[in-house]
Amino acid sequence: MTPPFADVVYFEPWWMQIAKAVVLFALGLQIVPLVLLYERKLLGRFQNRYGPNRVGPYGLAQPLADILKLLAKEQFRPRTSTGFLFVLAPVLSILTAAATFAIIPFSDTVDIFGTKTGLYGVDVSIGPLFLFAFGAIAFYGIMLGGYASGSKYSFLGSMRAAAQLISYEVAQGLAIVGVVITTGSLSLVDIAEHQAGMWFIVPQFAGFLIFLTASFAETNRIPFDLTEADGELVGGYNTEYGGGRFASYYFAEYLNVVVVAGITTTLFLGGWNLPAGLDPPHWVDPFVVLFKMFLIVTLFIWVRATLPRLRYDQLMSFGWKILLPLATLNVLATAIIVVVAD
């Protein structure tokens, strides 16, 4: 069992840590446009159409065009807004998303340039708690965005978003507890290593479903995209945002999807472990993780193409009356089984 306070910097030299941070940030920055394009393409297929295919070969330059268009727009803010908060809020959103990206383990420690390096940003010994801590700060990105806009509709939207996020974070947290109890560690690397024999999706299937459902709500995805409801409302907390700041919110949203896919991969799909006793060399591991993340993102898009948006009271009663009791039952059952099996 790892000690409660992590020796986070245990064996890596400082330059390796900086290099890792840069590589991870670049990776996250590269994945998001790909996810954006993939979502639009796949969503098109789900509706018997091509999706974007005009910009560049097969529409591959579409995200580039989108981002360029957003960045070329004028930065303005409503007269009633609170200036520095208005600017700060999208930054907070993007910061928390990027910070949580750091804890996804892509592999165990490997040997790079004679130094023992873990293929992850940090192996915090409080892994999921780190996720929820930054998730809690991410609320500020949304709340401040709505509040600082100085518009009552933005504010209402942000309140709605905050209520939804807080409700589903409870179920999401409880769904993880089963995994943590079984592993006996909060470190995501330990959790991933623990699944070498069997992935947690098998013994913790209920936990997996609850976590995934709550994650849909946490990342504001259909069927829980009440924060935006793009078909019905003008927008939510980001109504007053445009240009680069809106792009930041958008980017953070999709980075959150990627992060959730990574966390799900680590917690339930065995991280870099392959089934059937396959043990490839270490350089394959990140690709295994990326492939599993890709599958989860595909599921996210599939669900988006399928389910209609819930009503607000349905959203709340689903979160509190169904997901939360189920997650609690799951934790209880897991705890009893773990104690009896010991």
Add this chain to the structure above:
Amino acid sequence: MPWNPGDDVIAVQRGPQPGGGGGAYRAFGETLRGLKTTLRRVTEGVTTLEYPEEKTAVYPRWRGRHRLHRFEDTGLEKCVGCSLCAAACPVDCIRVVAAENDPEERVSAGERYAAIYEINLSRCIFCGYCEVACPFDAITMGSDYELSDYNRSDLIFTKEMLLAEPLERTPLRAEGE
């Protein structure tokens, strides 16, 4: 409360009540069924017609841009400048100025011919009344529908433009296709 159909209805078939454990179970099953349905759309493939490259063929009775016609054997214009089309036009977008035919050098088959024949396509509503009003089938509705332009004055089609073959032909559906 569900809607009460009244006393004369003896039995009403209703779905199970939503909510509760059973409702959640059914909702889960229906979600899976929905996922299956959407996945089938992916396997079906796309039905997109990539418009500027591929065009839908129009039907024979499609009312597109007008055409003026000549007699095929003599090459004379069918229009005799009677202005019935202009009279029938509900939006007054047709302007006809008739002139007497010179017997030596005939333009149309009748006594008179249209010296000026203009259709303002930015006003035309493509109702086809002009085609119906014409006693000589001189004006018909063609099959062209790509009529956008940068300039309103470019949308006033003169007699020469209406008589000429369209530069780009719109595909035409066969009868019964």
